[in-house]
Structure formats: structure tokens, C-alpha cells
Amino acid sequence: RNAPGIVAEGDLYPEVITLESGVASLPQIHHALVGMGKGKYLLRNGIEYTLRRGLVIAPGASLVITGDEVSSLKLSQDYNGIIVNAGKLYAVDSEIIGWNEKNNAPADFTYEERYQ
Numbered sequence: 001r002n003a004p005g006i007v008a009e010g011d012l013y014p015e016v017i018t019l020e021s022g023v024a025s026l027p028q029i030h031h032a033l034v035g036m037g038k039g040k041y042l043l044r045n046g047i048e049y050t051l052r053r054g055l056v057i058a059p060g061a062s063l064v065i066t067g068d069e070v071s072s073l074k075l076s077q078d079y080n081g082i083i084v085n086a087g088k089l090y091a092v093d094s095e096i097i098g099w100n101e102k103n104n105a106p107a108d109f110t111y112e113e114r115y116q
Contacts, residue, residue: 016054017041019061019087026063026070029055050074050099051081059086067093074099077107 017029017038026049030042043050048071057063063085065073071094075081078101083089098107 015041016056018056018058019063020058021060023062023064026065026073029063047071048074050076050101051083052076052079054080054082054084057083057085057087057089062088062090065089065091065094065096070094072097075107076101078102 017033019029026042027044030039030044030049033039033041041051041053042055043052047069051073055063063083073091073094073096075083075096075098077098081099083096099105100107
């Protein structure tokens with residue numbers, strides 16, 4: 001059974017995680033995704049997380065990221081990890097960073113390189 005308000009959609013690209021309603025933390029989302037067999041979408045290493053799909057925070061939904069639970073949220077450049085926020089996003093004492101998994105380093109991105 002899916003956790004209330006958390007949906008993993010799609011069998012083909014693009015696949016997204018949608019926080020439809022309520023308040024959730026990354027540990028809660030990770031737990032729900034593992035329960036759905038989609039744990040690869042949000043990897044966990046201790047209190048570091050790597051988002052490997054799009055995460056949509058819908059109107060009426062809130063994502064809370066605190067340093068006690070999450071030291072960093074890495075948005076995977078290799079797997080299109082992005083956050084689309086139409087609701088509320090709270091990040092306290094934590095970092096959100098673009099991440100290149102192949103190089104195990106912060107993402108180095110320029111528009112010219114990616115879209116020409």
C-alpha cells in the first residue's frame with residue numbers, strides 16, 4: 001500500500017515522484033518508495049540522499065528537509081533528479097546540490113553544453 005500523498009508514476013521515462021498532499025520528509029518518501037519497489041529513485045546513504053527522478057511537490061503538499069535527518073540532497077545530473085515545487089519546500093541546516101554521479105562530484109552544468 002502506498003503512503004498517503006506519495007505516488008511514483010510511470011513505467012517509461014519520464015518517471016516522477018509526486019508528493020500530492022500533506023507534509024512529508026525525505027526519509028518518509030524513501031521508505032514509501034522502497035515499499036513500492038522503486039527505491040532506486042531516491043537513494044539513501046546514511047543521512048545523504050540522491051534523487052534520481054523528478055520530484056513534484058503539488059499544491060497543498062509540503063516537503064520538509066532538516067539537517068537532523070538529511071545532511072544533503074543530491075540531485076542526480078545523470079538520472080535527471082530535479083525538484084518541481086508548486087507547494088511548499090522547507091530546507092533547514094541541509095544542502096541541496098546538483099550532483100554528477102559518474103564523476104562523484106558537484107554537477108558542472110552550462111546551458112550551451114547541454115542544449116546545443
